[in-house]
Amino acid sequence: MPAQLFLFYFAVMSALTPPVAVAAYAASAIANANPLQIAVNAVKIAVGAFVVPFAFLFNNALVLQGTPTEIALAFVFAAMGLAFIATATEAFLWRPLHWAKSLWLAGCGLLMLVPDSFIACAAGAGGLLLLAYEFRNKKVNALP
Numbered sequence: 372m373p374a375q376l377f378l379f380y381f382a383v384m385s386a387l388t389p390p391v392a393v394a395a396y397a398a399s400a401i402a403n404a405n406p407l408q409i410a411v412n413a414v415k416i417a418v419g420a421f422v423v424p425f426a427f428l429f430n431n432a433l434v435l436q437g438t439p440t441e442i443a444l445a446f447v448f449a450a451m452g453l454a455f456i457a458t459a460t461e462a463f464l465w466r467p468l469h470w471a472k473s474l475w476l477a478g479c480g481l482l483m484l485v486p487d488s489f490i491a492c493a494a495g496a497g498g499l500l501l502l503a504y505e506f507r508n509k510k511v512n513a514l515p
Contacts (some may be wrong), residue, residue: 373427373434376415380424387413418460419453422484424454430486448491452483464502465509475501 380514388410394513402409432445445469459477462468468476475497482494 372436373431373463375428376434377424380427384417384420387417389414415460419456419480422453422456422481423449426484430484432486442490444491445486448483448488448495451495451498452480452491455483464505466505468505472505474499 377384389395389407391400392413394404395413396406398404398413399406399409423433426449430449431437433449434443435442435444454479455476457467458464459473459475460474460479462470479498479501480493483491483498485491487496
């Protein structure tokens with residue numbers, strides 16, 4: 372089952388990626404913009420979505436095979452991991468992130484997709500510590 376979902380998922384994602392990028396061509400017609408630039412930005416925004424099929428292969432709980440506890444934990448860890456990856460891709464969290472912090476968040480996000488609960492918890496703690504540090508040190512710009 373995970374292998375079929377892997378193939379199906381990437382077939383659906385082909386609408387985003389160049390050279391096909393059907394969704395990007397439709398969006399460019401609406402926005403009067405360059406289709407290739409829209410396709411590249413769409414891939415940048417959806418980079419976390421390209422990791423999900425690999426998580427299907429390594430963690431069967433994500434395809435609802437396992438106990439309810441395993442399935443719930445896998446979903447929570449995967450959602451947090453994808454949030455970390457998306458934040459790292461944009462390199463922005465209340466303010467621009469240094470490249471090392473983005474790399475740290477991306478690594479934590481990828482490790483959260485590993486089916487080992489200990490590794491996922493450690494990666495989640497590492498990512499949450501960085502988020503807490505950034506939240507604590509954010510600078511709020513007062514409006515004039």
